[in-house]
Amino acid sequence: MNVRHDPSHERLLAYAAGTLSPPEAVVVSAHLALRPENAAWVRDLQAVGGELLDTLDPAPMEEQALARALARVEVDGGEVEAEPALNDMPELPVPLRRYPLGPWRWVGPGMRTRDVLAPRDGDTRVILLKINSGMKTPKHTHGGVELTCVIEGAYATDEARFDVGDFEEADPEVLHQPRVVSDRPCLCVVALDGQIKLDGWLGPLFQPLARL
Structure with a gap:
């Protein structure tokens, strides 16, 4: 269960x-x-x-x-x-469904994002993030608070599994690498404050490419 x-x-x-x-x-x-x-x-x-x-x-x-x-x-x-x-x-x-959406953008292998044109608050905005089955994000932490709700599919971290309707609250203290564990792509809506911060010694090199 x-x-x-x-x-x-x-x-x-x-x-x-x-x-x-x-x-x-x-x-x-x-x-x-x-x-x-x-x-x-x-x-x-x-x-x-x-x-x-x-x-x-x-x-x-x-x-x-x-x-x-x-x-x-x-x-x-x-x-x-x-x-x-x-x-x-x-x-x-x-x-x-009450908000217009921006175009889909490629952000990595098997990963796309789309802006939700809802009200912003400083650097905090809303995006849709879609990741294909079996794919995972780079390991990262956060510049601020990141709130995620799963709309379709499911993903898992080392600590938990998140299915449709589940809600994850992450902050700069959280280091994780979500991976899609459902047979279908995982679609999430995310409130993101600032940008994610890639982990590891290669993080600063690839950081300019990891913009959601």
């Missing part, structure tokens, strides 16, 4: 409170579309939070609060798809 991998409670609480960055919220929303039971828990958190807000005295809004709120409205439009899909990938979860 495979172990499920969900976002941390802290990240789901931040999503429910509306404090995640827009790119991170996009990946969490894709996970919630694939795990309805987690989406129900988040809705309960939002309902409790709404009741608590009703008991608080008014307070001045922070600078840029309106801009952040509008970005979150664009990211988290609820469960109903009110507008036509804006891209050519019907296999994507509904939240990702």
Whole structure:
């Protein structure tokens, strides 16, 4: 029996409170579309939070609060798809169908990536990453936080296996080399802060080529 991998409670609480960055919220929303039971828990958190807000005295809004709120409205439009899909990938979860996509780009043997044209936050953006069966990424760590949700297929690291709907949270302390273990290509949506950092003495040589 495979172990499920969900976002941390802290990240789901931040999503429910509306404090995640827009790119991170996009990946969490894709996970919630694939795990309805987690989406129900988040809705309960939002309902409790709404009741608590009703008991608080008014307070001045922070600078840029309106801009952040509008970005979150664009990211988290609820469960109903009110507008036509804006891209050519019907296999994507509904939240990702709301965004145009850039062209596929080759990033290595058996690996392609495609930009999800969702709101950015500094150097943090959203991409689709597709890796063929049996292939693996270079061993790497991260310049910042990397959030990954599996949409199709499965991959494994030395520590765990990640199947459809599973969620991985990585940071500069994580050194891994995901490899595709499913018979079909593995498709993931990723919120990536900065660039990956290749491991080993050849890392600096090939680093300019490893841009996602």
